[in-house]
Amino acid sequence: MSQSRRAPLDGIRVLDLSRVLAGPFCAQTLADLGADVIKVERPGSGDDTRAWGPPYVRDQGGNDTSESAYFTSTNRNKRSIAVDLATAEGAAKVRKIASGCDVLIENFKVGGLKQYGLDYDSLKADMPGLIYCSITGFGQTGPFAHRPGYDFMIQGMGGLMSITGERDDLPGGGPQKAGVAVTDVFTGLYGAVAILGALRERDDSGLGQYIDLALLDCHVAMLSNQNLNYMTSGQAPTRAGNAHQNVVPYQVFKTSDSFMILAVGNDSQFRAFCEVAGHSEWVTDARFATNSTRIVNRQVLIPLIETIMLTRTRDAWIAALEAVGVPCGPIQTIDQVFDHPQVQARQLWRNIDHPVAGSAPTTASPMNFSATPVQYTRHAPMLGEHTEEVLREFGIEP
Secondary structure, three states: OOOOOOOOOOOOEEEEEOOOOHHHHHHHHHHHOOOEEEEEEOOOOOOHHHHOOOOEEEOOOOOEEEEEHHHHHOOOOEEEEEOOOOOHHHHHHHHHHHOOOOEEEEOOOOOOOHHHOOOHHHHOOOOOOOEEEEEEOOOOOOOOOOOOOOHHHHHHHOOHHHOOOEOOOOOOEOOOOOOOOHHHHHHHHHHHHHHHHHHHHHHHHOOOOEEEEEHHHHHHHHOOHHHHHHHHHOOOOOOOOOOOOOOOOEEEEEOOOOEEEEEOOOHHHHHHHHHHHOOOHHHHOOOOOOHHHHHHOHHHHHHHHHHHHOOOOHHHHHHHHHHOOOOEEEOOOHHHHHHOHHHHHOOOEEEEEEOOOEEEEEEOOOOOOOOOOOOOOOOOOOOOOOHHHHHHHOOOOO
């Protein structure tokens, strides 16, 4: 980091009362930007995800530690304190800490913190500059507000599973969730963006505000073009397997030895593909000349391309297509991802010193700043590792 420039959120203090994924991911994003994030956990058990293993982080001898990989993935650069909110003493300690924070993030059920005097209405009078972000399944209003919401069920309710997976009339068809808890991750990112916006506005007004963030809202919002496909046509998109709803050819194809992705994004790329494939006549065929006509005639064109793709190996196709600027690529397993020279060049695998493992891996932040790069200064904390340190900072007797 530049000696003359501070981290983007240096001086911002965040109280993280969240657990599992969406809230912790939001808080970790702020921590990566330099915020001092204090994570409050239940004594004895901590965040639910501490028990979500195996796998666990391994020590230098290859032995499992007590630290789950899941917890480690979303809690770096934070400090952990173990305080029991259910006691008057514990709630008072957390309120005292909140009074010295800029941001509070929580994902209790609607109204869940009111009994501890830690809801926004209970804090805002004494803490007018506090930015308070609540993350729930369905938000603070509406008929489902008091229902619990989880990533998997939101993927179903929010429409993603209706457009993910193979077509219903083909083998393997039917509802399919994403391989990552995308609703939680997107909600965490939306939360970080909202908090940054509120911090910027506070620079002018001097006042904090309440942020009501719902998994369902964030999930629906991130459906992006698929929403507009429905809104403009009146027809709900359906599962299309690995094909794109609005671009052809843009899908997975089988080669003579493997599978690959062909992502033809415009008509000039289609012309280049046709030349490499040895079928320049497709370019002047009225059925295939433009993306619009290729969509209409998808069922004719795709079988033709499938036959051609089987005539060469994956790597032969990729080399030939990349040479003429046609987007394409392999389908890699995660171990292959981290072995890829581009991923290695971008240093997406990082290691952080760890008190019991010696060193623990972490996925690098994708935010690359030229003058104030993300620092990986803190491992995902042990439960209550910083309790005494933090309490003393706030003048609280441990």
